[in-house]
Amino acid sequence: MSNQIPSSAITIGIDIGGTKILGGLVDSSGNILSATRRDTPKAGGDELYLQICEVIRELNSKSEVSGIGISCAALISADRRTVISAPNISNWNFVNLGERLERDFSLPIVVENDANAAMWAEYKFGAAKGFNPVMFFIIGTGMGGGFVVDGKLYRGAYGIGAEFGHMKVQSEGILCGCGAIGCIEQYASGSALMRYAKEGIAADPVLGQEILNLGDGSVSGLTGSILTKAAQANNQIAISAFNTCADWLGSAIASYTLLLDPAAIIIGGGVIDAGELFLTPVREAMGRYMPFADTHPAPKIIAAKFGNNAGLIGAAILVRE
Ligand SMILES: [Zn+2]
Structure with missing residues (x-):
């Protein structure tokens, strides 16, 4: 109906x-x-x-x-x-x-x-429009995925297809919310980004305090938008956290590219507020890890149009x- x-x-x-x-x-x-x-x-x-x-x-x-x-x-x-x-x-x-x-x-x-x-939404009216097939990563606290082929959302046989956040990338890695171990979500999500930042702050408290002072001064008050501001201000801990996250995502994207050969990959979610600061190292990492490099075009990596x-x-x- x-x-x-x-x-x-x-x-x-x-x-x-x-x-x-x-x-x-x-x-x-x-x-x-x-x-x-x-x-x-x-x-x-x-x-x-x-x-x-x-x-x-x-x-x-x-x-x-x-x-x-x-x-x-x-x-x-x-x-x-x-x-x-x-x-x-x-x-x-x-x-x-x-x-x-x-x-x-x-x-x-x-x-x-x-x-x-x-x-x-991205396929009909946003950044994914006109690409076929096209992948979508929504990177917030976790990592969601979507895939459109020939104008249709791909769901698989039982509705769980395109859960790109749960590809295993570490054999003995971090326990994921899905119950498996070592999923890419644990290395390239917003939560992972914050973990990298907190590790960096603990290792270099002086430089770390520069980040924290953009918020309320405490580690518990650290947010994604504070970290983005710090990276934009060229704080090396913040930049390194984004780069580590981007490196994992780029390497996963290289693998997905050989599986699915997307024309474009749209990246949305809170992490994309950092814009090119995040996307540029993702593209670099994708190139670095791409199988059969330089023998085939790489997918375009584009920021999503719609936010929340x-x-x-x-x-x-x-x-x-
Ligand atoms: Zn998982």
Whole structure:
């Protein structure tokens, strides 16, 4: 029934993350007409469901809507109805969100993985447009992935395809949130970046204090945006942290390139606020580690267009299709 949504209609997009719920009214061109946000309830489960319903009612009071797209930081069933596993949200495993929301709101519902939803926004209206195939990395606390081939989101047989953050890169490495050991997420995510920075600060407290003084002066107050500012101010600990992260990502991208041969790779998430400061060393590392180097074109490495709103925009567009 979702393909009966006319192009003039408005849909709701909701992005459910570990810390916040973003909601918006979105038109068929991906513009957000109205937005709202809530904190994700710590208890998750039914409390989270009620909060999602509240976001929907608030948005629905402003405009008639024709469908609801949900983007969630979780593994989603292949039929795009059920949240199977959400490692960063409490009591949010095997939740048939599609069925519950359809019963409560009588509207077409689609539930999609947050990185896939964000990828779709980038493909339809953003940096991934026109590339085939095209890969997407969303690098925040963790590392999500998306892949579009011939104009379609690639999901695989059981809906878990394109989870690029969980390729093993270290045989005896760091335990990952997915339960495996040594995933690239543990070496090239925003969390890894912060770990490198904190190691650098511990090794050189004088130079480290320069970074911390951009925030509240404490290591616990260190954030990604402070680290970005420090790197832009040429602090060598900050630059080295970005370079280490970029080196891991570039080496992974070199491997993915031989698997999937993407025309472009879009990089989004909080880490991309650093812009070329991060992308330039990623490109250099990709070149350095590329198998069959200089025998084939390398994918373009491009910053994502949409920031935090990519997931909700993509979900709102997906429910039309
Ligand atoms: Zn993992």
